[in-house]
Amino acid sequence: MNPTAAFSRYSLGQFPTPLHRLHRLEQALGGGHLMVKRDDLAGFAVAGNKTRPLEFLIGDALTCGAEVVVSGGAPKSNFASALAAATRSAGLECELMVPGGKLDDPPVPLAMAIASGATLRFTGGDREELDTAIDERVRELAAAGRRAYAVPRGGACAVGALGFANAACELAEQGVPDDAAIVLPVGSGASVAGLIAGRAAVGAGWSVAGVSVSRPIDEMHEQTSSIAAACSRSMLTAEPHDALLVDATVPGMAAVTEGERVDALLAFDTEGLLFDPSYGVKALHHALTMIRQGSTEPIILWHTGGLTSAIPLIAREGAS
Numbered sequence: 001m002n003p004t005a006a007f008s009r010y011s012l013g014q015f016p017t018p019l020h021r022l023h024r025l026e027q028a029l030g031g032g033h034l035m036v037k038r039d040d041l042a043g044f045a046v047a048g049n050k051t052r053p054l055e056f057l058i059g060d061a062l063t064c065g066a067e068v069v070v071s072g073g074a075p076k077s078n079f080a081s082a083l084a085a086a087t088r089s090a091g092l093e094c095e096l097m098v099p100g101g102k103l104d105d106p107p108v109p110l111a112m113a114i115a116s117g118a119t120l121r122f123t124g125g126d127r128e129e130l131d132t133a134i135d136e137r138v139r140e141l142a143a144a145g146r147r148a149y150a151v152p153r154g155g156a157c158a159v160g161a162l163g164f165a166n167a168a169c170e171l172a173e174q175g176v177p178d179d180a181a182i183v184l185p186v187g188s189g190a191s192v193a194g195l196i197a198g199r200a201a202v203g204a205g206w207s208v209a210g211v212s213v214s215r216p217i218d219e220m221h222e223q224t225s226s227i228a229a230a231c232s233r234s235m236l237t238a239e240p241h242d243a244l245l246v247d248a249t250v251p252g253m254a255a256v257t258e259g260e261r262v263d264a265l266l267a268f269d270t271e272g273l274l275f276d277p278s279y280g281v282k283a284l285h286h287a288l289t290m291i292r293q294g295s296t297e298p299i300i301l302w303h304t305g306g307l308t309s310a311i312p313l314i315a316r317e318g319a320s
């Protein structure tokens, strides 16, 4: 039984996403057992892994009778952009809190949020204050008689985590063996938290390595274990065990090392796979490093999308 079936869900994507082996990449590495879980093909706009939490968040917002969804994120936030598109599809209004001041030339994700009709509110402050700003705006709207629904940045809450708890059920149905090692990038932690809650619910023995791209490991541990525990409580399922978290915060968001760039080119050249510089390439590099170090267990590399920023990574000097 899938414990997420008891919750409201608004269908956006196409599931299950494909899971397939990367034989040519394995050959180039001289060994290993590497598979990719294609959430980049989740099928709603270019939302990638964000499609999963959004199905549950929008479902819950509709069940709560909300008229407007309030969330936020940095101008390059893939989540905020995907949320804006999802609210539009569901006939809900969307307000996004954006750190800093108004931008003359918004980056692609913010431009997509604008195109989806989201109202932007520039806070003048930094990213860390956004969740407080979101809650304040929801209270303001409620005081004005509007039914507003708060979504913390990244969808990092128990309802958002249901998306990846459901993904764990999907993976179990795809026949992934207990000795598999799952590798995925971590930003807000919603995905990895849901995955470990779902892993406990289905009783799978997979190891889960979350590659943290923007926040220190200690902070991420606290964040992911508390969201996972809240998600498991809401599903009435077994208590989750922590993921292994890997620090990939150096050299910084969207900055890539030479090794990461080489791996992005290798994945493109052998399999035609595109990885973005902020998230995907960090998980790819971790998975390929495991193989280079002799791992023989099946590795499931979770491709989370981020495609709007993936193409510059495969640019080559001298090509014209």
Ligand SMILES: Cc1ncc(COP(=O)(O)O)c(C=O)c1O
Residues within 6 Å of the ligand: 048, 049, 077, 078, 079, 154, 185, 186, 187, 188, 189, 190, 191, 192, 276, 279, 280, 304, 305, 306, 307
């Ligand atoms: C492309 C991509 N991959 C992975 C993540 C990380 O997901 P999470 O925030 O659930 O940790 C994000 C977050 O924005 C993302 O945009």
